[in-house]
Every structure is written in structure tokens, then in C-alpha cells.
Amino acid sequence: MANRITLNMITQRSIEEGVAMEKGKTTPEYFEACSIIEMHDDDVRALGLVPNQLVRVTSECGSVVVKAVRGRQSLYPGLAFIPQGVWANQVVPPRTQATGEPQYSGFPVTVEPVNGERRKSALELVQGAVGLWRGDQ
Amino acid sequence: MPKKIENVGCPYCGVCCDDLVVTVSDDGKQILEVENACAIGNQIFHHATGSERVRLPRLRQPDGTYKDISYDEAVDYAAKVLHNAKKPLIYGFGSTNCEGMAAAAKVAEKAGAVLDNCASICHGSSFLAIFDNGYPSCTLGETKNRADVIVYWGANPAHAHPRHMSRYSIFPRGFFTGKGHKSRKIIVIDPRHTDTAQVADIYLQVKQGHDYDLFDAFRTAARGHEIPEEVAGIKRERILEVVEIMKKARFGTIFYGMGLCHSDGRNHNVDIAISLTRDLNDFTKWTIMAMRGHYNITGPGAVWSWQYGFPYCLDLTKRDIAHMNPGETSSVDLAMRDEVDAFFNVGTDAGAHFPIEAVKHLKKHPWITVDPNICMASEISDLHIPVGVVGVEVPGIVYRMDNVPIQYRKVIDPPEGVISDEELFERIHKRLCELEAEEAAKGPAKATPAGVRAEE
Numbered sequence: 001m002a003n004r005i006t007l008n009m010i011t012q013r014s015i016e017e018g019v020a021m022e023k024g025k026t027t028p029e030y031f032e033a034c035s036i037i038e039m040h041d042d043d044v045r046a047l048g049l050v051p052n053q054l055v056r057v058t059s060e061c062g063s064v065v066v067k068a069v070r071g072r073q074s075l076y077p078g079l080a081f082i083p084q085g086v087w088a089n090q091v092v093p094p095r096t097q098a099t100g101e102p103q104y105s106g107f108p109v110t111v112e113p114v115n116g117e118r119r120k121s122a123l124e125l126v127q128g129a130v131g132l133w134r135g136d137q
Numbered sequence: 138m139p140k141k142i143e144n145v146g147c148p149y150c151g152v153c154c155d156d157l158v159v160t161v162s163d164d165g166k167q168i169l170e171v172e173n174a175c176a177i178g179n180q181i182f183h184h185a186t187g188s189e190r191v192r193l194p195r196l197r198q199p200d201g202t203y204k205d206i207s208y209d210e211a212v213d214y215a216a217k218v219l220h221n222a223k224k225p226l227i228y229g230f231g232s233t234n235c236e237g238m239a240a241a242a243k244v245a246e247k248a249g250a251v252l253d254n255c256a257s258i259c260h261g262s263s264f265l266a267i268f269d270n271g272y273p274s275c276t277l278g279e280t281k282n283r284a285d286v287i288v289y290w291g292a293n294p295a296h297a298h299p300r301h302m303s304r305y306s307i308f309p310r311g312f313f314t315g316k317g318h319k320s321r322k323i324i325v326i327d328p329r330h331t332d333t334a335q336v337a338d339i340y341l342q343v344k345q346g347h348d349y350d351l352f353d354a355f356r357t358a359a360r361g362h363e364i365p366e367e368v369a370g371i372k373r374e375r376i377l378e379v380v381e382i383m384k385k386a387r388f389g390t391i392f393y394g395m396g397l398c399h400s401d402g403r404n405h406n407v408d409i410a411i412s413l414t415r416d417l418n419d420f421t422k423w424t425i426m427a428m429r430g431h432y433n434i435t436g437p438g439a440v441w442s443w444q445y446g447f448p449y450c451l452d453l454t455k456r457d458i459a460h461m462n463p464g465e466t467s468s469v470d471l472a473m474r475d476e477v478d479a480f481f482n483v484g485t486d487a488g489a490h491f492p493i494e495a496v497k498h499l500k501k502h503p504w505i506t507v508d509p510n511i512c513m514a515s516e517i518s519d520l521h522i523p524v525g526v527v528g529v530e531v532p533g534i535v536y537r538m539d540n541v542p543i544q545y546r547k548v549i550d551p552p553e554g555v556i557s558d559e560e561l562f563e564r565i566h567k568r569l570c571e572l573e574a575e576e577a578a579k580g581p582a583k584a585t586p587a588g589v590r591a592e593e
Contacts, residue, residue, distance in 0.1 A: 025489055
């Protein structure tokens, strides 16, 4: 069992994210739809994760805590998926290959189980990044 | 008596469903029911009349809280931010009408701004490929009525365009496709076995980031040359099988999505997809179409190309001389290089959808959000100006993903006092003209905005 594995990350829309986004990005629905990661069962086993365990995902430019869930849409081993949105964008590299488009799909991340940490809310992540977070309001 | 309004357009995705039936209350203020919309479109209509709507512009105070201000004060603040900035960036426009986009372009030209839209982080790569290689496309109606082979490549309409398959590609019975789904072959190519792949006749699990290799193999095989035993994770026999289906099609359409534009290669992935489409036209009729995301994200490309000759990443810092060079004049690149000194987020949410590093850079300067709703961008802004929801409270022209313009209507009035994007930008433009005239009368000194961050 590994303490940490390296996976190839992609981020795209999910319908749960779309519905929750239109309801509001500060809603519990958006939080549950987007603060998750999906991986192949082999990778879940390699990390020794139990269902819904929290993991830390770290890329070349950032880090975020999300919940490891079993998704309906399967991936092959080595590939990981976070729905597009606030949590994914904590780790998406802003490099654009001179096209304007950030590296939303296909960038290396490390994934490791965490204990004693929590998923941050969308507001905490975004306002926190720019020095506006004032605690739970 | 509640009123049913038929043939309403949906302000969610690029499919622009225009068959919605919306029931509004007797007083015309509440939306009671939305028929025919997908789960996401449905949410947009019901959210519009929710109690959480912001009804006045809000200006950030020194203690970090927001204070309600009038539209006149907001227009004045916004105009002064633009007037004082050396190189402001006006970005967004996924969710507004073409009238609002044209008005915003007037403001950008007057302010000497960079004008960009969500294609910059979405289908911008498609524009680059189309510039180089053309666009053998069609309308969605042609696909519905003629196509017997459909390819979804790096696209997952079951989640991102929920009614695309039922209205245009897989399930509908068209003029020459009377048997609907039974008469069509569906091919899905994606690294994930998506919900779209569930309805495919053939699913190819391409290795992520290797789409170019697979397109190349398809082209090579279509021309009758040898290909390796395996390409991008797909066996040779499978590739040859798909190529034969493509060559024998009566009419085919490749719908591609972010799997191509967001992966390594970007525009080159789209470029070779177009080349494959061109090659297949040596055998039969094939077309290709970008799965545009927002309901009117095709709009700014059409409107600004008509106004300035370029669809996105427009540098208007020399006012009436437009310049476009993605990588240099694209929003995320400008942000990462700290090249802009004011940011307008219009009808989108850069706070949630830009990489957080780009958000941090943009937030060093005044940030103004124009959006009907509370979103991440509005919650880190210096000024949030609410506007009416296009397609629900504001009518206007939108462009569907196949570049077909559709007149959207409104079904209810916006909250009392809330104005449209078009009116807002017209008023900002007028105030900018006044500021220019005042400055010309006074000499070189510049006016200072009254807001918090704008004083920096």
C-alpha cells in the first residue's frame, strides 16, 4: 500500500456540477458535486482508501483536499477526475501552450490520504486565496 | 390564471433548446413550471425568481463587507476604473445576449481595453485550428435529418449538453433518418467511459492526451496505409473497423469537445480533426462541429468578428485598431504576466473557473463583476453589478453552437430596478465619454474613482 501515488488529472463538467452551479456556488449541492475526486479501483486500492475518505491532491501549482468517491463514469488506472469548478481549479496549472487555455486536462498530481483535515468551502478557497476570507459568515 | 409561454429558448448550453414551455403566475412574477428543459436549464429558470437575487449594485467597503449603492453610482465607479486603467481586461460573455456584447465592445474600444470571452479558456483552440484549416461544418438540423454516423470525440453531452443527443444527433427521426437511433451508428472516443459512451455502438478508450496520435492513425488508415498494431491505446483492428464505418457513411458528423481543446496539443488536436473530416469527404459527406458550451458563447465570436474582424482575445488598447494573438492577448496569459490593471468579469465566473493562480494575479487590481447572480467572482469583487437574466428576464439574439442565430424572449420581468447588460454598458459608455470630455476641458489630470481599491 502506497502513502502517495501520482496520477494524470483531468477536469470536465458533470451534470451534478451543472445543476448545482445554477442553483448557486455557495450551496451544499455545489460543495458535494465538486469537492470530489474519482479514480480507478486499482488506484483506490493502492492507496488503501475506504469509500468517501478524504485525500489531498497536489499539483505543480497548488493543493486541495477532496473526497475520494466511486464515480459512475469509469476511468482507466492512472487517470483521475475532479469535476470542473472551484476545487479542481486549486490545482489546474495556468500554463496555456500559448493558446490562452489552461492545462485543464492532463497534468500530474499526487494523491495521498489525509487525517484530521477537512474540505474547505468554495468561498473559503476563493476568498482565502485573495485575502478576503473572514471565517464562516 | 397562470399563463403558458411556448417556444421559449433555454439560457444554458450551446444546444439552445427553443421548445421550452414556461408557465408563469397570474401576476407574471413567478415561474411555476418549466417543461422540456434539462435538469440544468430547469434550475436556471427557477433560480431566477429565488429570494437570494441581488437587486442593487454592491460596493466593497474597507472592512471587507458590501454596501448597496445605486446604479448611477455603480456606472460612475465602473467608468472611472476603466478610464484610469492603462490596460483593463473585459472578459466573459458566455451568458448574455449579442446586444450586450456589442455594447460592451463599444466600452472596450472607448476605454482601450482587452476584450475577451469564455472561448479563451474553452473553444479558443478551435478558432485557431479553424483559421488554419477551415471548418467543414453544417447545421444541427442537417445532422438530425441526414447523419447516419455520429462521432463524439472528447465530448460528454450526457452531462454538458443534456438534450443534444435527443434533439439533434442520436435519437431524433429526421427527413432522411426516419428510424432515428436504429438507423445511426454512434461512436464515442474518450479516456473515460462516460454516460455518453453508454449509448455508443462503438466506444474507444483513447489514452488521455494522445488524441492527435489516434486522429493521425485514422487519417493514415483512411488513405489505405499501414498503421501500428496499437495507437493511443486502441488496437489496429478497432481503428480499421471505425474507419470503414466512417467511409461507408451516408453523412457523418464529428462532435468534439474539451477533451481536444484542454489537452496537450490544444489547437493541433482540432486541426487534425478537421483534416480527418476533409479526408473523409473524399469518400462520402462528413462534417465537424465544436460542442460550444454556453448558450451564447458563439455570439461574441460572431458579433466581435463583425465589429473588429476577430472573435476573441481582442486587444483594443489602440482603440479602433484591433489586434489578436492568443498567448499574448488571452485573459489567463495576461493575468499571469500581470499585464492588466483592472478586470471586468461579465456574465461568467472567472473566480470559479480560472486557475486560482490567475485569480490571485487579477485580484491585485480593481475587479468588477457584472452578473445576475452571486458567484465566486461577485464574492471577491470590488463592485458587483446585478443585471437581468437573458432568456428569462431579458430578450435578445443568441447564436447556437452551429452559428444559427435565435431570437430569445423574456418570460418575466427582472426584479424592480435591475437593468440589462446592454443598458448597463451603454450607460458606462456614456459616462466614459463624459469623463473624457471633462478631462479634455481640465487638462491632463485624471479623475479618481471613489471606491476602495480604485484609489490605489
